[in-house]
Amino acid sequence: MPFADILGQEKASSYLKKLAGAQKVPGALLFYGPDGVGKARAAVLFAQALNCLDPQARQTGDACGVCASCQAIAKGTHPDVTFVDFTYQARLEVKKDFSSKGYEDELEKEIAKQQHINVDTIRDVTAKSQQKAVGGGWKVLIIDQAQTMQGAAANALLKFIEEPPYKTVWILITNKRATMLKTILSRCQPLAFAPLSQENVTQILKNTGADVPDPDLCARYSGGSVSGALKAAEALELLQNGQFGTPQGPCSVAAGLSRTLVAARQEAQAVLDVLICALHRRWTQTQDPREQRRLQQVLNQFETYKRSIGRNVSPALVLETALMSLDGLNVQIF
Known part of the structure; x- marks a missing residue:
């Protein structure tokens, strides 16, 4: 099962499986810990577990990893799961169609410029959070490098993570929990990810x-x-x-x-x-x-x-x- 792929984070994985199995999930979760220890991977696997189409896998709080929903989430094409990072933000900045000549070069340059998750990106994803789930499952909105949200962006997110719609969960990922706004932290259920052996x-x-x-x-x-x-x-x-x-x-x-x-x-x-x-x-x-x-x-x-x-x-x-x-x-x- 997919959660078994996350080595060294048994405590966090066990907690997420418990939430997914019960289908009772806090409106907002904060995954915090060092870079490169599995936080983003765990967020994607949690989205798969919440939306998996395999009844046996869902009973265990895990995902099968092979159904249409799990595959779409893994590829980043599931309409109800949004993963926001600097690449996502750069795509919003590049106005060309992705099939246009020179798009990849322009995107790569734009990615290199990214330093903060900005307010326009947050407005884009909060608008998606209000849309009805296409598949009738869970809407999962993941924000990586959440500590880079500055005042306007963080404030734009506040009311949406405080009372998200039914079967909607926000996952904020950070390596610098202490630098984030207290108002954001107070609205999130924290989940620690430890350094790996x-x-x-x-x-x-x-x-x-x-x-x-x-x-x-x-x-x-x-x-x-x-x-x-x-x-x-x-x-x-x-x-x-x-x-x-x-x-x-x-x-x-x-x-x-x-x-x-x-x-x-x-x-x-x-x-x-x-x-x-x-x-x-x-x-x-x-x-x-x-x-x-x-x-x-x-x-x-x-x-x-x-x-x-x-x-x-x-x-x-x-x-x-x-x-x-x-x-x-x-x-x-x-």
Whole structure:
């Protein structure tokens, strides 16, 4: 059954199955936890469970995954299930017909610009929430990156999540619950999603056929997140190609960053995250108090480097400086 596909989130899955089986669902749910731990996947599976056409699956609160309703939800074509994310919002912004020449290129550029779920997008989806369900089942409206809703967008959503129509449920997904409006939080039933174990991350990477050379190594630096593991894979490739650990390593790794500033910042942050993880592991392994103090100092420096990358400082310069500060430390990455 589909909920079994969500590794490491047994508590959340069990609660959702219970709700779906009873067909008694809060008007609004808040899925919160780190990125890459299964929140969005769980939201889609919950929508499938609520609308599954298989009576046996519905009795267990799960979805069959193969009926017409489950397949349509998985493909994003079910008329009663709406998944709002930056891609959805970008499609609203691109005025061309999707079959027009150049549509995909324009859409990709628009997606790259997205930073906030805006009020026009919220108005679009709230209008859909008031429409009668086509299939006679549940209307499910999912908003990913809900923490990016600013004042006008959040306020436009308030009255709709407070008293949604019969058999309508809102699911808000966030990795920063604390930054959201209290008025939004007070209207949602919270459901926590925990960081994944290293074993779970490895298994998910293998199950999904992720294009990573060493799932176990990437999982080690994942921070309990599948998306973290994918970022770690790119960082490890940069370190390996740049001959990390050699005298020319700092300059070579920094030179391997992308030429566009946004991409270079993301790559440098990912490399620093991998190095911080390796430094922390070394700190826990050493018994030498002097080395522990030195490692602690370097770890503090690395947090400063991470903040610097988010400012008007060259990511390549910051990364090269950070790598040079490892001189003399026995830090093993691979």
